[in-house]
Structures are given as C-alpha cells and as structure tokens.
Amino acid sequence: MKKNILITGGSGFIGSNLANYLAKKKFKVIVIDDLSVGDKRNLNKNRNIKFLKKNINQINSIKIKEKIDCCIHLAAKAQILINTKDENQYFEDNVTGLQKTLNFCKKKGIKKFIFASSASVYGDTKNKKVTENMILSPLHYYAFSKYIGEKIIKKYCKLNKMNFYILRLFNIYGEKSNAVVAKFIAQYLQNKTITIYGNGKQSRDFVHVDDVIDIINKLIVKNLTSNIFNVGSSKSTKINQLKSYISNSHKSIKLDKRFDDIEKSIADISKAKKILKWSPKKKIENGVKDMIEKDYLRLTKIKLDTIESQKKLIKSFNKKK
Ligand SMILES: NC(=O)c1ccc[n+]([C@@H]2O[C@H](COP(=O)([O-])OP(=O)(O)OC[C@H]3O[C@@H](n4cnc5c(N)ncnc54)[C@H](O)[C@@H]3O)[C@@H](O)[C@H]2O)c1
Structure with missing residues (x-):
C-alpha cells in the first residue's frame, strides 16, 4: 500500500516540487503551510494532495485521520539576507515550530522524520570538502537555528524511538526557486x-531540486537507521x-x-552514495x-x-x- 506523507512547508520551492512528485507516484500527501512565503498554486491539482493552511506553531490543533508514515519537515524561515531584527522569527519557526512538529509526530505515532537542515551549519570550512562528522560552526542566526534544530531532533527522536534523517542541503536550485x-x-x-x-x-555547490527529491524518495521507501547526509553535487x-x-x-x-x-562551500557526498546509492544526476x-x-x-x-x-x-x- 502507498504511504501517507506529511510535508510541512509543502507550498514552498522544494516542498511543492516534492509534493507534486509524490502525488504523481500515488503517495497520499498532506501539505501544511502558512503561506508566509509559499503559494498554494505551486501545488498541482491532484486528489492525492491535501492542503492545510496552518502555521507549524499551531500544528497540534490539526486533526488528521490518516495514519502518517513519514513527516518531511521543510517549513522554516529560510532567507538569510534579512534584517537581523528578525532573529526572533528564526527561533519561533525553526526551533519552537520544529519542536511542536516533533511533538505532533510523537502524538500521531509518526515514526520517520526527515529534516531539511542546511550546509550553513558548517560555517566557513576554509575551502575543504565537508564531511558530515566535521565540527559545526554556524555563522548567523539562520544557520544557528538549523544547528539547534539538529540537536533537538537527535535527542527527541532517540527518546521517542523515531527514526530521523537530517539532510544538510547545499545550494538547491530549480523550477520555482528564488535564490x-x-x-x-x-x-x-x-x-x-x-x-x-x-x-x-x-x-x-549547486544541486538540482530533482536530485533532492530523489534522495528524499529513497529515505521514504527504505528502512534505515537514523543518519545525517550531505546533499550537494560535490x-x-x-x-x-x-x-x-x-x-x-x-x-x-x-x-x-x-x-x-x-x-x-562544497559537499563530500560519499556517505549518501555508499548508504543510499544516491548520486546527483x-x-x-x-x-x-x-x-x-x-x-x-x-x-x-x-x-x-x-x-x-x-x-x-x-x-x-x-x-x-
Ligand atoms: N533552497 C535551498 O537552497 C535550501 C538550502 C538549505 C536548506 N534549505 C531548507 O529547506 C527547506 C525548504 O526550503 P525552500 O527553499 O523550499 O524554502 P521556501 O521558503 O520556498 O519554503 C519554506 C516554506 O515553509 C513555509 N513556512 C515558513 N514558516 C512556516 C511556518 N511557521 N508554518 C508553516 N509554514 C511555514 C513557507 O510559506 C514556505 O512555503 C527550508 O527548511 C530551508 O531552510 C533550503
């Protein structure tokens, strides 16, 4: 039976490309987005997609009858070049919103959590290809919020016996992007x-959104232990x-x-190549x-x-x- 997938931030650039792809492959997709950046029109009219306009900070007020197999958490304040006064928003959406989403997953018995982290958690790596086990040194609030997010996920999922997959995305481009x-x-x-x-x-390190969808698809269908992967072209x-x-x-x-x-900024992607047999095309x-x-x-x-x-x-x- 095809799986039910929850995508937060599913009307944005990566989320809508992913939702449209999964719906076409006959997955049942539930999209949650507050439309602060995303646009509902990014989603194809497909009966496999259900859209719920909601801020993830209020995710616990949502009633979903279906049993969800996997949550893909993309909702975040994602722009970097903004006024630093917006610091609170990064923490509200990217840290508190994340914790509330994890709590929702726990209550709904969702056992698989895929998180869009960012290459920015590495900071300035002085020209080296970065591997997942390098020391993280985020330079700005956005990167810092992703760094804290990763820590929360690791502990929360361990405590609640959920599998997590943290994807450190490099520069993603493709249809509907704005970067x-x-x-x-x-x-x-x-x-x-x-x-x-x-x-x-x-x-x-630019990587196309179709390749990001490909790695997420592999994580949805495979049953693997929790892990962290760089997602770049190398x-x-x-x-x-x-x-x-x-x-x-x-x-x-x-x-x-x-x-x-x-x-x-350049990714070492040998881990994803080896474990997931994934490589960007x-x-x-x-x-x-x-x-x-x-x-x-x-x-x-x-x-x-x-x-x-x-x-x-x-x-x-x-x-x-
Ligand atoms: N695009 C990239 O190059 C890139 C690189 C690294 C990491 N990421 C991460 O990938 C994820 C998706 O990125 P994107 O490029 O598609 O960004 P995007 O801004 O297009 O999509 C984010 C979506 O989340 C929604 N959203 C924001 N705050 C929300 C909230 N509180 N509640 C509900 N919905 C909310 C927005 O409306 C938007 O539709 C983000 O977490 C981002 O940090 C992206």
Whole structure:
C-alpha cells in the first residue's frame, strides 16, 4: 500500500516540487503551510494532495485521520539576507515550530522524520570538502537555528524511538526557486544587469531540486537507521562561472561582498552514495538551461530589486556585523 506523507512547508520551492512528485507516484500527501512565503498554486491539482493552511506553531490543533508514515519537515524561515531584527522569527519557526512538529509526530505515532537542515551549519570550512562528522560552526542566526534544530531532533527522536534523517542541503536550485540561480536567470531574461555580490570568485555547490527529491524518495521507501547526509553535487561552481552558464555576454556588475559570504562551500557526498546509492544526476550547466526553458514565464515576471536597493540592502546588512 502507498504511504501517507506529511510535508510541512509543502507550498514552498522544494516542498511543492516534492509534493507534486509524490502525488504523481500515488503517495497520499498532506501539505501544511502558512503561506508566509509559499503559494498554494505551486501545488498541482491532484486528489492525492491535501492542503492545510496552518502555521507549524499551531500544528497540534490539526486533526488528521490518516495514519502518517513519514513527516518531511521543510517549513522554516529560510532567507538569510534579512534584517537581523528578525532573529526572533528564526527561533519561533525553526526551533519552537520544529519542536511542536516533533511533538505532533510523537502524538500521531509518526515514526520517520526527515529534516531539511542546511550546509550553513558548517560555517566557513576554509575551502575543504565537508564531511558530515566535521565540527559545526554556524555563522548567523539562520544557520544557528538549523544547528539547534539538529540537536533537538537527535535527542527527541532517540527518546521517542523515531527514526530521523537530517539532510544538510547545499545550494538547491530549480523550477520555482528564488535564490541566486533564479535571480541571475530572471535578470538575464528581463534584460537587467546581473548583480554579483563580491568579486564572483566565491564558489558554491549547486544541486538540482530533482536530485533532492530523489534522495528524499529513497529515505521514504527504505528502512534505515537514523543518519545525517550531505546533499550537494560535490562540484564547485564559481559565481562568475554560473553567470557564464546563463550568458557570457550579458551585462553584469560587481556589488559589495556580504560580510558573512564564505569563499567556498562544497559537499563530500560519499556517505549518501555508499548508504543510499544516491548520486546527483543533473549538472548545473544543464540545469540552468532547463530552468530557462521550463520556468521561463515565471522568471520573466518575478519582481527584481533595483541595483540601488540591492546596494542599500548589503550596506545595511554589513553594518550590523
Ligand atoms: N533552497 C535551498 O537552497 C535550501 C538550502 C538549505 C536548506 N534549505 C531548507 O529547506 C527547506 C525548504 O526550503 P525552500 O527553499 O523550499 O524554502 P521556501 O521558503 O520556498 O519554503 C519554506 C516554506 O515553509 C513555509 N513556512 C515558513 N514558516 C512556516 C511556518 N511557521 N508554518 C508553516 N509554514 C511555514 C513557507 O510559506 C514556505 O512555503 C527550508 O527548511 C530551508 O531552510 C533550503
């Protein structure tokens, strides 16, 4: 029998791609999202998807009759470049909201918990490929909230005999995303200047959302002991290179560097390869082309900040260090 899956934050970028995929594969999917960022229209009209508009801090007021096999916890305050006054929101959503979701799972007898953590828990790893057993050193509130989240999950799941899988996601891109890849493509398609923070020599590990769905799918169907996995491509891409995959000739400008922007972030994924037989399939060069084709309409319409407002944002962000 197909499993019932609960996805928190399921109307956002990763969540909606995942919900649509699982529903197509005939899983019963229950999505909880407060729509603070996500959009219900991201979800396909499919009778295998049930949507509940709810903040995870009120998750215990939800009545679900179905027996749930697995909770995939994606709901979080996920933006990094924001006013540090929002510190409380990170803890409310990413720590308290997480604890309430775990408590809900305990009460509902949900035995499998998959958590979207972040590569940012590692901090500045000085150009090294990071393995899951490295010492964590989060640099900002978002990263810190994920770090605390991981600790809570480990203890809570052990105490309540639940299996957990912590995924340290690197830079995820693909249809419906809004981060750097989407921003550059949108600037290109809207004939605006591509804005690069810093000299563009900093590199990131980009992994396509389809590959993230693939690893989550493996965790849903396999019965494994609790574990932590890096989810990246294990390939390093400089921001200048990313720009060239979109267009070599399109106009670009270098703005100030964000003070906490690390030089390099790259995952060692040998653990997921060995235990889950998972490896990412889509190369960033091709993923970018795919996105231009498949996400064209949305990207030509998304609202972009002007160069002036971006300069101001970085300046005020850097002042708060
Ligand atoms: N996209 C990435 O590159 C990336 C990298 C590392 C980690 N992650 C993590 O993966 C998860 C999903 O990321 P995403 O890129 O899809 O982000 P997203 O912002 O598109 O999705 C998050 C969803 O959670 C919902 N949400 C936020 N607070 C909520 C609350 N209190 N109650 C209910 N719903 C709430 C939002 O409305 C949104 O739909 C997040 O936990 C994020 O921290 C993402």
